[in-house]
Amino acid sequence: MTTLTLSGRIKRIRYRNDDNSYTIAELVTDDTGVTIIVVGILAGIGLEDRLRLTGSWEKHTRFGDQFRITEYDMIFPETGEEIRTYLKRLGVKSLSNAKIRTLVERFGSETLEVIETTPEKVTGLKGFGKVTVENLREALTRQMEVKRLISFLKEHGIPVVHCAQIHKCYGTKAAERISGNPFDLLKDVPTIDFSTVDQAASALGIAEDDPRRLRACLLFALGQFASEGHVFAPRGDLLSRCMEKHHIEHEPLSEALSELKTQGHISAETLTKEGETIHAIYPKELFLAEQGIARRLAMMLSMPEEAPPVSRDEILETVLTKLAIKPSEEQLVTLEEILCHRVAVITGGPGTGKTTLVRSIAALCDHLRHETVMAAPTGRAARRITEVTGKKASTIHKLLKFDFKTGAFEHNRDKPLEGDVFIIDEVSMVDTLLMHRFLDAVPVDATVVFVGDIFQLPSVGPGNVLSDLIDSGRLKTYALTRIFRQAQESPIIMNAHRVRKGEFPDFEAKKESGLSEFYFIETGDPVKVMERVVELCTNRIPTTWDYNPLEDIQVLTPMHKGDVGTISLNNALQKALNAKGDAIESLGRTFRKGDKVMHLKNNYEKDVFNGDIGIISDVDKKEKTLEVDYEGRKVAYETEELDELTLAYAISVHKSQGSEYPAVVVPVTTQHYALLQRNLLYTAMTRGKELVILIGTRRAMEIALANNRPKLRLSYLDQRLAETP
DNA sequence: CCACTCCA
Numbered sequence: 001m002t003t004l005t006l007s008g009r010i011k012r013i014r015y016r017n018d019d020n021s022y023t024i025a026e027l028v029t030d031d032t033g034v035t036i037i038v039v040g041i042l043a044g045i046g047l048e049d050r051l052r053l054t055g056s057w058e059k060h061t062r063f064g065d066q067f068r069i070t071e072y073d074m075i076f077p078e079t080g081e082e083i084r085t086y087l088k089r090l091g092v093k094s095l096s097n098a099k100i101r102t103l104v105e106r107f108g109s110e111t112l113e114v115i116e117t118t119p120e121k122v123t124g125l126k127g128f129g130k131v132t133v134e135n136l137r138e139a140l141t142r143q144m145e146v147k148r149l150i151s152f153l154k155e156h157g158i159p160v161v162h163c164a165q166i167h168k169c170y171g172t173k174a175a176e177r178i179s180g181n182p183f184d185l186l187k188d189v190p191t192i193d194f195s196t197v198d199q200a201a202s203a204l205g206i207a208e209d210d211p212r213r214l215r216a217c218l219l220f221a222l223g224q225f226a227s228e229g230h231v232f233a234p235r236g237d238l239l240s241r242c243m244e245k246h247h248i249e250h251e252p253l254s255e256a257l258s259e260l261k262t263q264g265h266i267s268a269e270t271l272t273k274e275g276e277t278i279h280a281i282y283p284k285e286l287f288l289a290e291q292g293i294a295r296r297l298a299m300m301l302s303m304p305e306e307a308p309p310v311s312r313d314e315i316l317e318t319v320l321t322k323l324a325i326k327p328s329e330e331q332l333v334t335l336e337e338i339l340c341h342r343v344a345v346i347t348g349g350p351g352t353g354k355t356t357l358v359r360s361i362a363a364l365c366d367h368l369r370h371e372t373v374m375a376a377p378t379g380r381a382a383r384r385i386t387e388v389t390g391k392k393a394s395t396i397h398k399l400l401k402f403d404f405k406t407g408a409f410e411h412n413r414d415k416p417l418e419g420d421v422f423i424i425d426e427v428s429m430v431d432t433l434l435m436h437r438f439l440d441a442v443p444v445d446a447t448v449v450f451v452g453d454i455f456q457l458p459s460v461g462p463g464n465v466l467s468d469l470i471d472s473g474r475l476k477t478y479a480l481t482r483i484f485r486q487a488q489e490s491p492i493i494m495n496a497h498r499v500r501k502g503e504f505p506d507f508e509a510k511k512e513s514g515l516s517e518f519y520f521i522e523t524g525d526p527v528k529v530m531e532r533v534v535e536l537c538t539n540r541i542p543t544t545w546d547y548n549p550l551e552d553i554q555v556l557t558p559m560h561k562g563d564v565g566t567i568s569l570n571n572a573l574q575k576a577l578n579a580k581g582d583a584i585e586s587l588g589r590t591f592r593k594g595d596k597v598m599h600l601k602n603n604y605e606k607d608v609f610n611g612d613i614g615i616i617s618d619v620d621k622k623e624k625t626l627e628v629d630y631e632g633r634k635v636a637y638e639t640e641e642l643d644e645l646t647l648a649y650a651i652s653v654h655k656s657q658g659s660e661y662p663a664v665v666v667p668v669t670t671q672h673y674a675l676l677q678r679n680l681l682y683t684a685m686t687r688g689k690e691l692v693i694l695i696g697t698r699r700a701m702e703i704a705l706a707n708n709r710p711k712l713r714l715s716y717l718d719q720r721l722a723e724t725p
Numbered sequence: 726c727c728a729c730t731c732c733a
Contacts, residue, residue: 377730377731378730378731379730379731395730395731395732396731397730397731397732398731398732402731402732403732404732404733405732407732429729429730430730431730434730434731457728457729459729459730460728460729460730460731461729461730461731558727558728559726559727559728560727560728561727602730602731602732602733603733604733605733610730610731652728652729653728654728654729655728655729657729672726672727673726673727675726675727675728680728
């Protein structure tokens with residue numbers, strides 16, 4: 001790949017991501033006048049802008065040649081004509097072409113500078129009113145602002161990707177604010193990291209032992225611990241992380257930590273965990289949340305328990321008539337007890353009857369005329385409960401009325417939710433902060449039932465909330481371990497339970513009743529694994545088991561990149577399964593009629609949710625729009641909305657959480673070492689209802705089984721709840 | 726060194 005430099009003029013912008021300024025544009029080159037496609041981060045540029053680009057040519061199999069930008073510079077308008085074009089594009093209403101010509105004739109190459117710095121010179125000209133000049137100056141300043149900001153960022157080594165966010169946050173004052181305290185960027189621009197800001201700070205002449213630097217370093221490292229799932233960091237680990245990475249001495253760092261505590265940014269707690277003393281450093285917010293959860297639950301638990309509201313016979317009859325299901329003895333006991341508790345937990349793996357229990361509780365609440373509120377952490381999980389119970393459920397965010405602008409929730413302690421019984425499903429996905437906000441908004445005298453499977457993937461945010469609630473021993477927990485008879489004959493479910501315990505799956509387990517099958521194909525080389533996956537999906541599975549490759553088979557993989565990542569697998573599977581037909585391109589992907597796709601963002605208007613999978617039923621090549629069929633429901637997508645879609649022949653294991661498929665194919669190779677975890681393997685294989693095929697190496701399987709990472713998430717909620725009176 | 730939610 002050779003790096004080259006070229007210059008030209010932006011003719012058309014085909015795509016622009018406003019968050020990170022990723023742009024695909026057409027550029028007319030100065031040398032040859034040929035139009036080329038340029039791709040990359042281009043902040044603050046517009047039509048007709050002239051640029052000098054550094055980068056290299058890429059040959060894309062479908063889109064042909066495109067120039068990938070690594071570095072760019074704005075060429076400011078210099079010649080009379082360039083300046084005229086530039087001013088025209090500003091679009092100031094009362095500024096006619098004739099006036100623009102007058103301006104450029106009068107001030108020449110200095111026109112722009114004059115307008116900005118000494119507008120009174122322009123007002124002095126005949127025919128230029130005060131308002132026109134002011135509008136012109138404003139429009140120009142706004143344009144130049146971003147361009148100047150970009151130069152400033154480049155000068156200080158801050159990547160231009162952050163430009164849009166910095167400008168949005170600081171506006172006109174950006175350079176001034178950054179020069180004043182570059183470390184503020186860390187709290188104002190969430191995507192930027194300490195090393196980048198540190199480099200800028202050093203360029204700005206900020207001393208290495210500046211307390212602001214040390215505090216920022218600590219807070220950033222603490223944030224990293226949180227993004228790894230920890231609610232707090234052990235003091236020693238936190239300090240050494242900063243010391244090693246950024247060459248800071250222990251003494252001043254320790255002082256900075258004390259300052260952070262005084263300023264109220266962190267909490268320092270001395271905890272005892274398994275006989276060991278830990279000096280725990282919490283981000284203040286997480287400490288308040290953890291403490292809040294414990295206190296709130298303790299308060300709810302202090303309310304007197306109620307007597308069973310209905311007799312066992314009545315329960316039996318209600319469930320029988322409403323659901324046409326005869327509950328087991330164990331389920332009857334649970335149903336009888338559960339509404340007496342203030343807070344209870346139902347947990348269990350697949351096949352243990354969690355869903356039946358939730359449906360029964362909902363039916364029972366209905367029968368008792370309790371006001372029942374149901375919610376889940378994701379849109380799709382919420383819709384699933386709606387489907388199984390026939391009652392409206394929403395995301396927890398929606399329930400609490402999350403305000404997009406302020407980032408706050410409308411419902412809280414001062415404005416509690418209304419309802420008697422709250423059922424929250426998929427609680428394993430709820431993190432510390434959200435749990436706190438939910439509990440804060442629940443009436444103290446309400447009944448809360450948490451439902452979830454602690455062996456699934458841990459929440460994205462920090463904490464082990466569901467496990468901790470159970471481990472505290474304070475909440476009545478119904479751990480459903482009995483696997484129903486039908487499920488007992490299923491090698492998939494039996495192996496899922498082996499994996500839960502960290503045991504190697506038993507591939508000898510033969511199906512006895514034709515319920516399900518479970519296979520392991522040993523293949524070492526990742527490329528071979530990829531080819532094998534394609535072969536299985538296109539030939540082997542459809543012919544042997546009569547599954548439809550699109551509707552019945554789902555490939556699940558831990559990551560996006562690499563030979564066995566979703567991108568590579570999707571390309572290969574698309575080629576093998578759906579190579580012909582009308583296609584449109586969007587952001588480097590090809591969508592073709594007949595493709596299997598997944599929707600990526602909750603869209604209440606369209607009634608499609610993050611994780612919904614459908615088939616492209618129609619493609620309009622001219623308009624660049626398409627239509628997706630979600631199990632019979634057709635949803636239309638405009639060109640700009642195509643970024644909400646992705647190919648879904650292969651999807652990430654994370655995305656599959658909460659869904660089930662007749663057959664799943666799961667690559668397990670050491671190429672995704674970092675993601676080889678027991679929960680991931682467990683989640684992947686429990687998505688399959690009838691057929692599960694794992695492909696990879698025994699070694700990768702063993703690594704995954706041995707890695708019980710969620711157990712290593714640091715939190716104190718379990719003990720805190722146990723200790724809170 | 727990787728994955729991911731919510732937000733109209």
